[in-house]
Amino acid sequence: MIAFQDPLGQLPPQASTFAADHDALFYFLTWVSIGSFALVLGLLVYSAVRWHRKTPDQPAASDVTHNTRLEVIWTLIPAVVVIVVFAWGFRGIQPQQIAPADSRQYRAEAFTWGWDLYHPGATQSSGELWFEIDKPARVQLTSRDVLHAFYIPAFRIKRDVVPGFRNQVWFQPTRLGDYTLYCAEYCGDQHSQMRRVVHVVDAATYAKEPWNVLPETPEGRGEYFYRMKACVGCHGIAADSPTVIAPTFFGIFGRKGRLSDDSEYTADEAYLRESIRNSTAKIVKGYQPLMPIFDPNSLSDDNIGDIIAWMKTLK
Numbered sequence: 001m002i003a004f005q006d007p008l009g010q011l012p013p014q015a016s017t018f019a020a021d022h023d024a025l026f027y028f029l030t031w032v033s034i035g036s037f038a039l040v041l042g043l044l045v046y047s048a049v050r051w052h053r054k055t056p057d058q059p060a061a062s063d064v065t066h067n068t069r070l071e072v073i074w075t076l077i078p079a080v081v082v083i084v085v086f087a088w089g090f091r092g093i094q095p096q097q098i099a100p101a102d103s104r105q106y107r108a109e110a111f112t113w114g115w116d117l118y119h120p121g122a123t124q125s126s127g128e129l130w131f132e133i134d135k136p137a138r139v140q141l142t143s144r145d146v147l148h149a150f151y152i153p154a155f156r157i158k159r160d161v162v163p164g165f166r167n168q169v170w171f172q173p174t175r176l177g178d179y180t181l182y183c184a185e186y187c188g189d190q191h192s193q194m195r196r197v198v199h200v201v202d203a204a205t206y207a208k209e210p211w212n213v214l215p216e217t218p219e220g221r222g223e224y225f226y227r228m229k230a231c232v233g234c235h236g237i238a239a240d241s242p243t244v245i246a247p248t249f250f251g252i253f254g255r256k257g258r259l260s261d262d263s264e265y266t267a268d269e270a271y272l273r274e275s276i277r278n279s280t281a282k283i284v285k286g287y288q289p290l291m292p293i294f295d296p297n298s299l300s301d302d303n304i305g306d307i308i309a310w311m312k313t314l315k
Ligand SMILES: [Cu+2]
Pocket: 110, 147, 148, 149, 183, 184, 185, 186, 187, 191, 194
């Protein structure tokens, strides 16, 4: 591993063992691109000024049409640059392919538009991720619906999350702090909502399993799940929230209305439970079945109870 610091301070902090090498290659490419752009443009401008025709009938200053030596040079130099970039990139990507045997096993399942994130051994998902500093972590990646991509810029890792296919990524965090996980594959309307905080913590903090620490009241937990399960992307919580994609949660408990088959519904406890667990069972008139399905690993019955307790406060 080489030690390379971002000379312009334009990149995210280097928070994994992959970052320094990645940044060195990034700046090599940047400088080579700027250098060749300046060289070509400079020669072009110089030639245009130096040898342009001064009068319409001025004869050409030179009748040279071909220079083999020059052509060999301008073919060889880019070829060497391409080979260097390929070799550098290849060498850099190799260690990213195989996770060390002692990696902690995480799991991330993407859906429109959020993430279910599982810590090692956990059967219940959490909304954010905690990693221990200097410990390798492997994340298994699956999608419930469409293409997404697991992207943590501070770790310099990005991997496609493909429906029907298991992908994985690994890294070793080297810097304490909070970073951001993004979806890097445009996946629909609320794609930009697919951001989550990832924490790099010391061993003592990690041992306390902070991902199991939830708000104390049912209403507090309900609001937490509302944000973490990405309900927030479509359902507003104010009386005047937009209701184009999905109904607002304001005053939802006890609300009456019509379903797509014109039957009547009342949003009581049972109706809300069913609609959160199995969103396509009943569709409110005028809406599309867009909401993801939440199985009990993603959202337990207790979690749903918390959400309903919180919904009752929205009025
Ligand atoms: Cu996505």
